[in-house]
Amino acid sequence: xxxxxxxxxxxxxxxxxxxxxxxxxxxxxxMVPKTDFVVANNPPAEISALLKESCYDCHSNHTDYPWxxxxxxxxxxxxxxxxxxxxxxxxxxxxxxxxxxxxxxxxSIINQIKDDEMPLWSYTLMxxxxxxxxxxxxxxxxxxxxxxxxxx
Numbered sequence: 001x002x003x004x005x006x007x008x009x010x011x012x013x014x015x016x017x018x019x020x021x022x023x024x025x026x027x028x029x030x031m032v033p034k035t036d037f038v039v040a041n042n043p044p045a046e047i048s049a050l051l052k053e054s055c056y057d058c059h060s061n062h063t064d065y066p067w068x069x070x071x072x073x074x075x076x077x078x079x080x081x082x083x084x085x086x087x088x089x090x091x092x093x094x095x096x097x098x099x100x101x102x103x104x105x106x107x108s109i110i111n112q113i114k115d116d117e118m119p120l121w122s123y124t125l126m127x128x129x130x131x132x133x134x135x136x137x138x139x140x141x142x143x144x145x146x147x148x149x150x151x152x
Contacts, residue, residue: 016072019072019073020071020072022072024072024075024076024078024079025079026063026065027061027062027063027079027082027086028062028063028065029061029062029092030062032062032092033061033092033093034095035092035093035094035095035096036060036091036092036094036095037051037091037092037094037095038051038052038091040094040095041094041147043143043147044143046139047139047140047143050132050136050139050140051091051140053129053130054118054119054130054131054132055091055118055119056091057082057123057127057130058081058082058085058086058123059085059086059088059089059090059091060086060090060091060092061086061090061092061093062092063078063082065078066126066127089105089108089109099151099152102151103148103151106144106145106147106148106151107148109140109144110141110144110145110148113132113137113140113141113144114137114141119131119132
């Protein structure tokens with residue numbers, strides 16, 4: 001029984017080491033496009049900083065990766081999570097959206113912040129700087145509402 005256990009542990013170690021060599025797609029762009037939400041809307045510095053700290057890692061074309069993103073299977077999880085988030089809302093491509101889509105996304109942002117659905121608790125667990133205080137939530141909601149009201 002001990003021999004079988006040793007073989008299983010050895011196989012698991014070899015598999016863990018082997019999967020470290022499987023590359024993942026990195027979500028990093030050095031360019032901030034003209035279509036970016038912050039560029040297009042020119043929010044106050046406080047709002048811009050809050051969005052970048054709490055939203056942009058998953059919802060833009062540039063992620064500031066943590067040290068543990070190089071460890072598989074964590075890197076696969078992060079890659080999948082970022083792809084899903086960007087499919088839902090990509091701040092880097094904001095101005096490519098129609099007015100109707102922008103309106104819908106802005107309503108969604110407001111509701112998800114109000115309902116404490118964003119930023120995700122799993123993200124804020126490892127990124128304490130991304131936790132929004134009640135005052136910060138109110139500031140973002142007020143600004144997003146203002147942007148929504150300015151839409152044609």
